[in-house]
Amino acid sequence: MILASVFQQMYNAVDSIIVGQFVGANALAAVGAAFPAMFLAMSVLIGITMGVQIIISQLFGAGEHERMRATFATSIISLMILVVIASVIGYFASGTILELMNTPPEIIADSKAYLDEIFKGLIFMFLYNLYTSVLRGVGDSKTPLYFLIISSILNIVLDLVYVIQFGMGVRGVAVATVQSQAVSVILCIIYTNIRIPLFRLGLKDLRVDFGILRTVLRFGIPTAIQQSISAIGSMLVQGLVNSFGATAAAAFAAGNKVESFMMMPLINIANATSTYVAQNTGAGKLDRVRDGFKKVTVINVLITAAISIIPLTIPQYLMQIFISAEETGVIEYGCLYLSTLFFFFFLQALMFSLSSFFRGVGDMNVSLAMSMIALFVRIGSAYALAKPLGYLTISISQPIGWVCALALAFVAYRSGRWTRFSIAARENENQLQEEV
Numbered sequence: 001m002i003l004a005s006v007f008q009q010m011y012n013a014v015d016s017i018i019v020g021q022f023v024g025a026n027a028l029a030a031v032g033a034a035f036p037a038m039f040l041a042m043s044v045l046i047g048i049t050m051g052v053q054i055i056i057s058q059l060f061g062a063g064e065h066e067r068m069r070a071t072f073a074t075s076i077i078s079l080m081i082l083v084v085i086a087s088v089i090g091y092f093a094s095g096t097i098l099e100l101m102n103t104p105p106e107i108i109a110d111s112k113a114y115l116d117e118i119f120k121g122l123i124f125m126f127l128y129n130l131y132t133s134v135l136r137g138v139g140d141s142k143t144p145l146y147f148l149i150i151s152s153i154l155n156i157v158l159d160l161v162y163v164i165q166f167g168m169g170v171r172g173v174a175v176a177t178v179q180s181q182a183v184s185v186i187l188c189i190i191y192t193n194i195r196i197p198l199f200r201l202g203l204k205d206l207r208v209d210f211g212i213l214r215t216v217l218r219f220g221i222p223t224a225i226q227q228s229i230s231a232i233g234s235m236l237v238q239g240l241v242n243s244f245g246a247t248a249a250a251a252f253a254a255g256n257k258v259e260s261f262m263m264m265p266l267i268n269i270a271n272a273t274s275t276y277v278a279q280n281t282g283a284g285k286l287d288r289v290r291d292g293f294k295k296v297t298v299i300n301v302l303i304t305a306a307i308s309i310i311p312l313t314i315p316q317y318l319m320q321i322f323i324s325a326e327e328t329g330v331i332e333y334g335c336l337y338l339s340t341l342f343f344f345f346f347l348q349a350l351m352f353s354l355s356s357f358f359r360g361v362g363d364m365n366v367s368l369a370m371s372m373i374a375l376f377v378r379i380g381s382a383y384a385l386a387k388p389l390g391y392l393t394i395s396i397s398q399p400i401g402w403v404c405a406l407a408l409a410f411v412a413y414r415s416g417r418w419t420r421f422s423i424a425a426r427e428n429e430n431q432l433q434e435e436v
Contacts, residue, residue, distance in 0.1 A: 091116060
């Protein structure tokens with residue numbers, strides 16, 4: 001899963017590297033400025049597919065295969081409607097969104113060109129995330145990785161061809177991203193139909209079970225809101241970054257890519273933890289849930305300590321992956337961002353451990369509240385400190401938000417309320433009430 005996310009991140013990171021090295025700092029800033037708007041469009045869909053993964057995992061742990069199949073069918077039909085709506089809205093609203101984010105005039109045209117192509121291919125990004133969530137829910141995290149490696153390599157080749165050979169600039173890297181993602185989706189569908197008969201759907205299976213849909217939405221909507229709030233927060237932060245000018249925007253774009261790669265182990269250990277916790281919660285093995293959570297927390301902190309060494313000691317070399325060494329202003333801003341953020345990065349490790357734990361047991365409200373607190377505190381402190389601290393406020397505001405969110409999560413964990421959120425536990429309780 002870690003390797004899969006590294007290759008997933010390569011889609012946007014390679015776009016940034018190629019336009020930064022072969023087109024220029026403004027093109028790098030344009031791709032970076034476009035990312036929060038793209039993330040907003042994907043956030044609802046990604047959030048709900050994460051909810052689907054939790055349900056599939058709990059049902060898999062409980063051995064309820066027919067309900068797993070019905071959940072998969074219901075999710076495909078209902079979410080396809082959402083992705084079409086998101087694509088249309090995103091395509092026509094992209095220019096307005098970029099203007100609201102204070103995107104510098106010199107990069108707004110390239111940012112819009114990038115977003116237009118991404119929204120045209122949004123369906124492929126959605127389908128890949130759905131199939132990956134389902135496969136991971138039944139314990140297969142390797143197969144999506146293999147397909148993603150193929151499409152990531154294809155993306156690099158197409159990026160170079162479209163940018164260098166055809167001179168398509170920022171639009172070219174977006175087209176390459178969509179086409180490569182389509183390949184990974186096709187491979188996932190073929191594999192699932194051949195190797196996992198349970199998820200091989202015929203026309204008679206393509207119907208919506210509204211009872212299952214309610215369960216999907218109950219698990220998925222809080223996660224989708226959590227993802228959406230994070231995306232909106234990214235847009236607000238991007239708007240503040242844009243107010244410092246195109247040079248600062250380019251530095252933030254590169255710094256964000258470095259941060260995203262460094263977060264990959266934490267994100268995917270968190271996803272694996274959610275699946276592990278969900279399966280054991282569904283099986284009623286709460287002792288394993290507690291023990292696994294404690295061990296994961298230790299692992300996350302140790303990993304964070306190791307990966308933080310690089311951005312703390314040689315941030316300038318990380319920045320030069322994305323931009324020429326001659327762009328001294330961009331590199332200076334980027335080094336300031338990275339060295340400040342990673343000094344406090346162990347707090348992010350604790351955030352991921354607790355959030356994934358609450359998602360796995362089904363207590364989505366705590367996971368959502370953590371994200372909201374961390375985000376709102378970050379945004380509020382970033383804007384409040386912008387005048388006295390300048391660009392430093394972008395990185396220093398994140399740890400402030402993490403501390404506040406962790407305080408809430410610790411209280412919620414100690415309360416033990418999370419033990420009542422298992423699907424199996426609720427159904428057993430309902431059955432007992434009916435018998436009485």
